[in-house]
Amino acid sequence: MLAWRNLSRDPIRLLLSVAGVAVSIVLILLLVGYRSGIYAQASAYLDHASGSALVAERGVADFFGTTSTLEPRVVEQVASLPGVAAAVPIVTQFVVFEEHGRKDGMFLVGYDPEKGGGPWRLAAGREPATDEEIVLDGVAAGQHGIGLGDRIRILDRDLAVVGLSEDTTFWSGSMAFARIGALETLLRAPGLRSFLLVTPTPGASLPSLTTAVSSLGADLVPKSTLIANDRRLLARVYDAPIGLMVAIAFVIGILVVGLVIYTSTVERRREYGALKAIGAGNRALYRVVATQALIAALLGAGSGAVLAVVGERALMAWRPQFRVEIDAATVAVVLASSLLMAAIASLVPARALAGLEPAEVLRS
């Protein structure tokens, strides 16, 4: 009660401290959500593609970071291996796409619409029916002012845009889908296959299948391994700066709460001194200070969480290529971390109280 009364006695200061913590929490949640969004975008293709493992060129352990080329005999023989229910070939290539003077990264996926491996959700249009057609990411198309029926130039060929896909932007650009034949022509590599999306038969032994694929001169890599390796690759780029910014935001939150509680404690030094003289122990006084910090931190964190969710939606509506994923677990972790924020923030005021001599109150 005393803690709340002390805080609410100065509503402007309370409001400022709550706002400070809220800004810090918004920043933390948006940054963490942005990181989650990047990871989700990076694994979106594999999450939606058929099969549970991919056959890749020997030594290839990630999907986005390297180029894989399978020998034709591997492609032919994997499909007939015992334990393989389906092996869907795809061709992948990262290219730089330029339109209207603007360059963007584009991850081209060549696939057979009859077998799968293409876009999993179309916002408009249809899948490519010929090697002269392409499906672009809807957000990227919008940024370039490209619509259905427009023709775009990729490498040295013109392709007609017949579909716009959803959920296919990623950290360094967007995905585009064409028939395998189109990519063979674009890359001047007839018969090129990058990966096989493998669906094992029910009950098939993955280790046996791995051995069998290995004997053909390729690797069978579980999707989960590829996703983890892609994330590791991204982590090298993103985790350090995002982690640093999250740490700074967290420290700012601690400083805001700490400063407010410390000034409030110093202002009430005589009152706390009187309480000590009356017989309140240090623990009782720490509890008052810690509760004040906790109230400020929790109010700030709660408001921050609400603002972050609003901010997430606003950001994604404004810049759809940025995917921000704030899930309940992240919010729970951040709210819990606000407890830590409060605990750290109350250390200095608690120290000030510990050093307070009760006899001081008798000296005017």
Place this chain on the structure above:
Amino acid sequence: MTTTLAIRGVTKQFGHGATSVEAVRGVGLSVESGEVLLIMGPSGSGKSTLLSIMGALLRPTAGTVTLNGVAISQLPERDLPPVRLREFGFVFQDFNLLAALSALENVALVAELTGTARAEALRRAGELLTELGLAERVAFLPDQLSGGEKQRVAIARALINDPSVILADEPTANLDSSNGHEIMRTLRAVAKERGRSVVIVSHDQRIRDIADRVVWLEDGQLRDLMTMAVDPVCGMSVEHDRAVTLEQGGELRFFCSRGCRAEFLGELDGPAETRPARTGPLASLFQAVRPKTP
């Protein structure tokens, strides 16, 4: 009367070496239950230091402080807060009420610190404040109270845990004469009606009359002790040297004024003042100090 608080050979030294200061030097003193002891002295004489030592707020450099037979000056620091909480009631010069809490909550909080349930603490606080004439002010914040009211809240706060000793540091310093006297009478009533020992530190000469005993502290040492007597008419304490006296039947009586002596001798006539009936241990006090309605 029994000795509640006793100090023996108490010395308090601050600092070390050439810069050390002895604020209190070899002071010995005891306070009886129901006694009001006034410690007077000039600024810097060591009054507050002595009061701090008596209240277990400061540890003496030498000597012992005994409360109800227990040498509290020997207790480890961790054991002192409960002693301060339950055995001492403090009244400060500038009240030191918690600005964020109402009068009622300020008083109840101290009971809650002992583990008393909130409802019970509030009930007791309400009763005390009512006895002290603050029934209409319980919900007020300290900022909304007058100086005298604040000090009465502070007295209620000091009383709520029913301590053995009330220690008051310059309790009238921030009050006008009328409020100052009212507070001192309240403290005296606490001593006499509740049987508590009251130790007051002050340099306010106007409040000498409420004390049973006055000691003079100068340069950290006690000087001559003044003996006080109680006026049998108004109950005020008066110094023997300054009192109006009456020798009657071989007994010497001391009065604060000629008027009291005259009243004692039945020389004054007139109806007794009609006052509202009050209840509670401090009720008689408020019959005396409540301002008269015109």
